[in-house]
Amino acid sequence: MKESNEVEFQNVVCKFGDFHAVDDVSFSIKAGEFFSMLGPSGSGKTTCLRLIAGFNNPNLGKIFIQGQDTLGIPPYKRNLNTVFQDYALFPHMNVLDNISYGLRIKKLPKSEIDSMTKEILEMVRLPEVGNRKPNELSGGQRQRIALARALVNRPSVLLLDEPLGALDLKLREEMQVELKQIQRKIGITFIFVTHDQEEALSMSDRIAVFNKGKIIQIGSPSDIYDKPKTEFVANFVGVSNLFKNEDAVRILKKKGSYMIRPEKLNITESEKKISDNSFKVQAKLVTQIYSGASSKIILETSFGTKLIVLSQKINSSSPIEVGKEFFVFGNMEDIHQIEG
Numbered sequence: 001m002k003e004s005n006e007v008e009f010q011n012v013v014c015k016f017g018d019f020h021a022v023d024d025v026s027f028s029i030k031a032g033e034f035f036s037m038l039g040p041s042g043s044g045k046t047t048c049l050r051l052i053a054g055f056n057n058p059n060l061g062k063i064f065i066q067g068q069d070t071l072g073i074p075p076y077k078r079n080l081n082t083v084f085q086d087y088a089l090f091p092h093m094n095v096l097d098n099i100s101y102g103l104r105i106k107k108l109p110k111s112e113i114d115s116m117t118k119e120i121l122e123m124v125r126l127p128e129v130g131n132r133k134p135n136e137l138s139g140g141q142r143q144r145i146a147l148a149r150a151l152v153n154r155p156s157v158l159l160l161d162e163p164l165g166a167l168d169l170k171l172r173e174e175m176q177v178e179l180k181q182i183q184r185k186i187g188i189t190f191i192f193v194t195h196d197q198e199e200a201l202s203m204s205d206r207i208a209v210f211n212k213g214k215i216i217q218i219g220s221p222s223d224i225y226d227k228p229k230t231e232f233v234a235n236f237v238g239v240s241n242l243f244k245n246e247d248a249v250r251i252l253k254k255k256g257s258y259m260i261r262p263e264k265l266n267i268t269e270s271e272k273k274i275s276d277n278s279f280k281v282q283a284k285l286v287t288q289i290y291s292g293a294s295s296k297i298i299l300e301t302s303f304g305t306k307l308i309v310l311s312q313k314i315n316s317s318s319p320i321e322v323g324k325e326f327f328v329f330g331n332m333e334d335i336h337q338i339e340g
């Protein structure tokens with residue numbers, strides 16, 4: 001156990017009856033890290049947060065917080081706070097009272113409570129709403145107040161369980177940027193749960209990808225995106241072209257299983273000579289989906305393999321004909337081998 005680890009799991013198992021919600025999970029999070037747990041619904045993310053917070057206890061394995069074994073330590077004695085998707089603000093209290101609640105419980109002097117509350121309201125950029133009730137705020141404002149209420153207690157770790165899940169896309173994207181800035185500024189450890197791969201990629205220092213109670217891969221956003229370990233990670237985090245078994249032999253002249261991202265593939269109408277370090281395959285156009293900045297082009301080879309190409313060059317004003325033959329090509333350097 002290294003001293004600089006804020007949170008560490010060692011072979012943690014958490015069961016509900018016979019069901020393994022968290023199944024032999026190990027990881028460590030460094031102080032000040034923005035660490036995301038990413039995975040589909042039911043993969044064990046919330047249970048991991050609850051284990052850290054002390055609301056659940058492991059059946060097997062150990063959990064350390066700042067080097068201390070948490071066995072038997074109740075939630076209120078752990079130096080952390082949680083922000084939930086549903087805000088959980090007190091509806092009858094105004095914003096100032098909501099934020100200062102934890103400080104008043106601790107019986108800090110009033111002047112100190114006032115200045116800490118004011119400072120944190122400025123940090124979440126809502127200095128003017130102190131006297132309003134939660135129902136007089138927008139969804140995005142409520143989520144900022146929930147964040148302020150957690151941060152004002154100066155926890156060493158903040159646990160965030162899908163905190164932006166209830167916000168619409170534009171607001172969610174704004175809050176992603178803001179959350180990340182706030183985390184940088186105050187430098188505390190954020191453990192952020194999400195099922196949204198873009199959110200995890202854009203905010204995190206490191207991501208743990210969960211499936212069925214297990215961590216499949218831990219790494220930086222670019223590790224996870226460019227070098228997914230398995231087919232599950234390749235498909236869950238972004239869109240992938242997978243070339244497995246005979247497909248790999250036909251297209252890449254290699255044995256094994258490989259993936260390449262759609263933005264790394266190109267299409268051309270005429271058969272070009274390609275370099276040694278490239279591959280190409282002939283395919284028919286199935287459909288083209290225009291989405292503003294780029295087009296997604298779906299093709300199929302004569303042996304039935306689907307290919308997805310993301311192109312910024314092809315636009316809606318030059319639609320291409322369904323069934324037309326193209327050559328799809330890419331660089332061998334952009335091909336990444338996966339397990340299985």
Ligand code: ADP
Nearest residue numbers: 016020021039040041042043044045046047048
């Ligand atoms: P996630 O947050 O990734 O969606 P959870 O950690 O909430 O997943 O749940 C993981 C699995 O454990 C799910 O199948 C869920 O139904 C189950 N589970 C969670 N909490 C309980 C509980 N208190 N009792 C029984 N099953 C539970």
Ligand code: MG
Nearest residue numbers: 042045046047
């Ligand atoms: Mg959950």
